[in-house]
Amino acid sequence: MKKITSLIIFLFSISCFSQSVIEFIDSESKLPICGIYSTIYKNEDTFENCGGSNNKGFFKIRIKELDYQSKYYLQFNDNVNYKPIWKELNPNKKDTLRIYLERSRFFYDTSKEVLKSICGTYSFFGYTPREPTSLQDLPKFIQKNTIEYLKKRVGNSEFENFELIGGQIIDLKEFKKIKPKSNQKTAYYLCFSYRNIDAGISNYTSKIELDENGNIIKDIDFPIVEANSIQEKIVPLKLIIEKAQKRNFYKKEKTQFKMSYYASDNILVWKLVNETYNSDNTYLKEDLIFNAHNGNFIKLKSNKGQWVE
Template identity: 45%
Template sequence: MKLRLFSLIFLLSQYSFSQSVLKFVNASSGEPMCGFYSNVYKNGNSFATCGGTNDEGFLKINVYDLDSTATYQLSVNNIKYEPIWKEIDLTKNDTLLIPIHENDYYIGGSKNFIAQGCSSYSFANYEPKEVRSLTELPENINKKVAEYLLKRVGTQNFSDFTLIGGQLIELDEFKKRYPRENPKTAYYLCFSYRNLAAGISMYPSKIELGETGEVIKDIGFPKTDEKVELISLSEIRNIALKDGYFKPDTTQIAMTYFSKSNRLVWKFVNNIFYEDYTSLTENIFYDAHNGGFIRKDSNRSQWIY
């Protein structure tokens, strides 16, 4: 038993070289951030490790096969907080203090607002750089994005958009790791449309751009020169309530975009579960510009254990 224990300790000592400790604290109050999640990357584009803090805000970083020739970066990318991208020295055994600043833009979902987050793409052997500001883009791409957005959503809606997330793909590096792939998208940029009067805290939509800034995928927002006027969350909720589609405790509400009609749409989702181990999902759509009923899609399925 002692021999096995010694062998295990020996093996771990061969592969785990980093014992650096981080402490995350709220920048305003100084209180420890319990259960706070962050990632560590190698050379800026490879996943190294991740973890959450304990009750006192501490996180011990353990990176296996630590490469002394590589650089390591700490990444915090949570829309609730200001982003962090910081190079760290994992050969040191000191405690590094990481102040966390709240994001003034963030307003969570509630009875009064919908707040939808941004999705991101995950690749098994490659981690694209994440961005949260247009200033992190190359100057020529920044300019093209602004020009495109201004033309696409109109001058009267332009100021209602904020970049809240994005991924930058190094196409040459990506192709080295995936030789059979031939990706065209170099920039995935997620913009949030905000209209607090209509109960919209964050409605996200992505633009995809090529390496030189050419648009590959349009944003999910009406192409218009006029100010977008919408039926508010409270109004559409009352309409759906009268129609029998809104159940205050269970119905999920979101916003989406119908490209064919060039309209924003309120979406109500109801999940109904039955005793025979089947369920029914109802998706009900209303025109967000005038409150008109569009359609109801129903999908019945069976639970699998």
């Protein structure tokens, strides 16, 4: 009976993850951070679990079958306010793991109306890509090609306002072992954030795609900036809001702010979006669109439809 009890205790101990609670703390204010969404990986490329921190900054890890022959990692890079992390977890430690997140240079703690956006990621069923946290996570030649491309496209001065905040790295050889019929060409999805506080842009995000040799497959969603062109200037969001107010379109704390790239015109546009959901299950979405470089009105786009509960 004693041997059976000991065996049960042993099996229970190897099935539980000792370092199971993580506390996220702002490194400057020393206060807990709510809503930090992080991911747990096994051996860098296998998804284990994910979740967000509660209002006290805690995130509880759950791993179904702990494998002591494997390594487990915590990844966070979904919030441009803080620098991303990639940290190995220790299954033998029993204390709460405290993570002090450092504020990035894009941190903007204000109640002012500014644009904020994030890059989405792709799902590769059966394969979990590594997500870079900085340019240093990339091979040297990918770093070089990416930097040269960005400087050529946006200019040296505007380049300083860009920062890699995430993305996905695909090992095409490993990926094609899992998906032999795949014609996947992109090896690097790189999410860059552009910041221009004077223009009301806390962060505008878009991706560059490269193949495994460092060739550009998809351009960044940002204009080609040449000297003495309108692309050198961005009309501040506050002035666009004033234009929307004159049209009785702007609704404080309801109107959404978005930015898009029109490749055919090589311009960014400001979009102010209102969505109305009616009691009869109909909705109306309206986009008020302005040229972001000269402030000229482009169009009012309306979309009506029905929604199902």
